[in-house]
Amino acid sequence: MGNWSRFNIASIVLGFGFLYLPIVLLVIFSFNESKLVTVWAGFSTKWYAQLWHNQALLDAAWVTIRVALISATCATVLGTLAALALVRYTRFRGRMLFSGMVYAPLVMPEVITGLSLLLLFVAIGLDRGFWTITLAHITFTMCFVAVVVQSRLLSFDQSIEEAALDLGATPVRTFFAITLPVIAPAVFSGWVLAFTLSLDDLVISSFTTGPGATTLPMKIYSQVRLGVTPEINAICTILIGIVAIGVVVASIVTKQREAQREKDERAAFAQ
Amino acid sequence: MKSLGSIRRSFAPWADPASKPFISVKNVTKKFGDFTAVDDLSLNIYTREFFALLGASGCGKSTLLRMLAGFEQPTSGEIILDGQSLAGIPPYRRPVNMMFQSYALFPHMTVETNIAFGLKQDGMPKADIAERVGQMLKLVKLEKFAKRKPHQLSGGQRQRVALARSLAKRPKVLLLDEPLGALDKKLREETQFELMDLQQELGLTFVVVTHDQEEAMTMADRIAVMSHGKVVQVATPAEIYEAPNSRFVADFIGDVNIFDGTVFAAENGYLRIETGNGFPIRMASPEKPAIGAKAAAAIRPEKIRVSRQPPAHAPINAVEGEIWDIGYLGDMTVFHVRLKDGRVVKASSLNAVRAVEDPFGYDQQVWISFGEDAGVVLKD
Numbered sequence: 001m002g003n004w005s006r007f008n009i010a011s012i013v014l015g016f017g018f019l020y021l022p023i024v025l026l027v028i029f030s031f032n033e034s035k036l037v038t039v040w041a042g043f044s045t046k047w048y049a050q051l052w053h054n055q056a057l058l059d060a061a062w063v064t065i066r067v068a069l070i071s072a073t074c075a076t077v078l079g080t081l082a083a084l085a086l087v088r089y090t091r092f093r094g095r096m097l098f099s100g101m102v103y104a105p106l107v108m109p110e111v112i113t114g115l116s117l118l119l120l121f122v123a124i125g126l127d128r129g130f131w132t133i134t135l136a137h138i139t140f141t142m143c144f145v146a147v148v149v150q151s152r153l154l155s156f157d158q159s160i161e162e163a164a165l166d167l168g169a170t171p172v173r174t175f176f177a178i179t180l181p182v183i184a185p186a187v188f189s190g191w192v193l194a195f196t197l198s199l200d201d202l203v204i205s206s207f208t209t210g211p212g213a214t215t216l217p218m219k220i221y222s223q224v225r226l227g228v229t230p231e232i233n234a235i236c237t238i239l240i241g242i243v244a245i246g247v248v249v250a251s252i253v254t255k256q257r258e259a260q261r262e263k264d265e266r267a268a269f270a271q
Numbered sequence: 272m273k274s275l276g277s278i279r280r281s282f283a284p285w286a287d288p289a290s291k292p293f294i295s296v297k298n299v300t301k302k303f304g305d306f307t308a309v310d311d312l313s314l315n316i317y318t319r320e321f322f323a324l325l326g327a328s329g330c331g332k333s334t335l336l337r338m339l340a341g342f343e344q345p346t347s348g349e350i351i352l353d354g355q356s357l358a359g360i361p362p363y364r365r366p367v368n369m370m371f372q373s374y375a376l377f378p379h380m381t382v383e384t385n386i387a388f389g390l391k392q393d394g395m396p397k398a399d400i401a402e403r404v405g406q407m408l409k410l411v412k413l414e415k416f417a418k419r420k421p422h423q424l425s426g427g428q429r430q431r432v433a434l435a436r437s438l439a440k441r442p443k444v445l446l447l448d449e450p451l452g453a454l455d456k457k458l459r460e461e462t463q464f465e466l467m468d469l470q471q472e473l474g475l476t477f478v479v480v481t482h483d484q485e486e487a488m489t490m491a492d493r494i495a496v497m498s499h500g501k502v503v504q505v506a507t508p509a510e511i512y513e514a515p516n517s518r519f520v521a522d523f524i525g526d527v528n529i530f531d532g533t534v535f536a537a538e539n540g541y542l543r544i545e546t547g548n549g550f551p552i553r554m555a556s557p558e559k560p561a562i563g564a565k566a567a568a569a570i571r572p573e574k575i576r577v578s579r580q581p582p583a584h585a586p587i588n589a590v591e592g593e594i595w596d597i598g599y600l601g602d603m604t605v606f607h608v609r610l611k612d613g614r615v616v617k618a619s620s621l622n623a624v625r626a627v628e629d630p631f632g633y634d635q636q637v638w639i640s641f642g643e644d645a646g647v648v649l650k651d
Contacts, residue, residue: 157373157375159371159372159373159375160375160376160377160378162340162342162362162369162371162375163369163371163375163376163377163436164377164388165341165342165361165362165363166340166341166362166363166367166368166369166437167363167368167388167389167392167436167437167440168363168364168389168392168393168440169363169388169392170363171363173392177388178377181379182377182378182379261422264420264422264423
């Protein structure tokens with residue numbers, strides 16, 4: 001494990017402290033008995049129990065999950081199609097412009113994306129609410145999916161599609177029987193990425209929301225303005241837990257698949 | 272009667288004017304933008320033939336194969352298969368199958384499902400598919416590996432899965448794109464003979480693309496040597512080697528010595544070519560070019576003798592030189608002999624015995640000589 005010199009230890013402590021101290025504090029104070037956020041008064045889980053009685057918070061959570069599920073799914077379909085078009089049809093006119101435009105939302109300030117979407121919805125007279133948030137989330141998460149899927153497609157051996165066509169599969173069958181299963185892991189990570197981005201978006205949601213559609217980040221933000229409560233800490237801790245479990249599970253699955261693959265390859269060359 | 276090379280089987284439909292070609296490529300041109308990959312090319316391939324397209328990379332051989340498979344459409348001209356034009360027919364409706372250079376196995380499917388894929392597309396009943404897959408696995412000796420995925424197989428095994436998959440539908444024609452390119456030398460040599468046996472056994476037409484001349488010579492009934500989108504010569508391996516029709520083919524296949532000169536005399540089937548510096552060549556030639564025309568004699572190294580004494584027919588077809596380089600290859604030895612005017616001639620001799628009395632050494636004065644039918648006369 002290298003040298004545990006004092007300098008190395010100090011670097012690690014400082015670095016991780018910088019990254020995780022705020023989160024650790026938040027988690028600790030979510031178990032605080034006292035209503036005062038900054039005063040420790042003993043361990044308690046009462047704020048978690050109280051969450052289940054806060055209907056407004058639960059509603060917001062439900063809206064958020066629905067928006068995230070629908071927008072991530074639509075963005076995955078659109079993003080995958082965009083990636084296919086960009087990788088496969090290298091010779092169409094204006095390809096550079098098109099690929100640049102797909103990536104623009106990655107670097108566009110969220111405020112501008114949100115504002116422009118708001119202007120659009122107002123211009124076409126769309127009632128703002130659940131569906132406008134969902135549409136806005138599809139718009140900005142789609143390009144992330146496109147990037148993830150595109151990088152997978154670049155290393156995709158296109159001759160396996162040709163082999164399927166050669167063996168009598170129509171182009172549509174080839175896509176569903178060969179292309180999609182092979183790129184499925186990338187498509188799935190694109191979906192997870194889109195889902196998490198949608199889950200914690202505040203700025204774009206705030207611009208495109210309407211009456212009756214409040215997402216969890218918006219709810220938390222508006223409550224914090226009235227003062228931080230241990231309840232907020234509790235729901236944040238739950239969110240952190242969900243995300244952490246997701247990341248850990250995903251990385252374990254990837255690790256195991258790699259290990260299995262290496263083992264198989266060694267076995268193949270052993271005989 | 273003398274014949275060129277060794278005759279492997281009495282199979283020569285191309286020599287019979289009554290036989291109809293199975294695949295007919297008629298004046299096919301393929302352009303990619305400004306680049307012409309295949310240039311006004313015409314070819315006939317016959318049923319049960321093992322046909323090789325041989326050429327350096329970029330000569331258009333793979334493009335031609337992809338046009339046969341249906342992945343590319345000719346810019347002009349047409350391809351006829353078994354009396355039917357292939358124009359506009361997509362790859363999934365053609366009675367041909369292809370074995371890909373990268374094997375193109377479906378990574379998410381087992382060996383079994385890979386082989387069954389094409390049969391499933393045809394809507395074959397399940398029991399029949401299972402039976403056919405079993406036959407194919409047996410044919411390529413992979414019965415034990417049916418449940419494995421491609422990444423659990425070695426290179427040679429993957430190659431056999433690809434072969435089994437492309438043969439499973441019993442196509443009229445099997446197209447093979449550099450089928451042995453990814454195998455190591457030893458395995459490649461074994462597999463060449465396996466492929467030949469398989470083609471004979473199944474009675475299929477094989478069209479193979481390769482850049483490896485040895486592979487083409489070993490396996491094919493006929494070879495089409497391609498260059499810059501055109502076919503330079505179509506002939507049996509023996510004809511290609513012993514009677515190349517051009518400088519390009521002579522040079523591309525095997526090693527060759529080319530002596531440039533002018534025609535000095537022509538008499539009953541022989542040409543006398545003056546190559547300068549007192550080295551006249553007399554060579555058999557069916558053609559009779561004008562006196563004074565440019566001509567060249569192409570002679571393979573193994574047909575040139577190296578000796579200490581001048582042969583009886585000297586100075587015709589014989590010249591003095593000095594041994595410049597010796598390459599010992601085991602089965603044979605290659606001599607580079609430097610003539611007085613600086614030309615270097617390659618000569619090789621088979622090491623038919625283990626020990627030689629008084630072998631040749633560096634800087635020795637020697638004579639090189641050859642017979643009157645040892646080579647061919649090239650016009651270009």
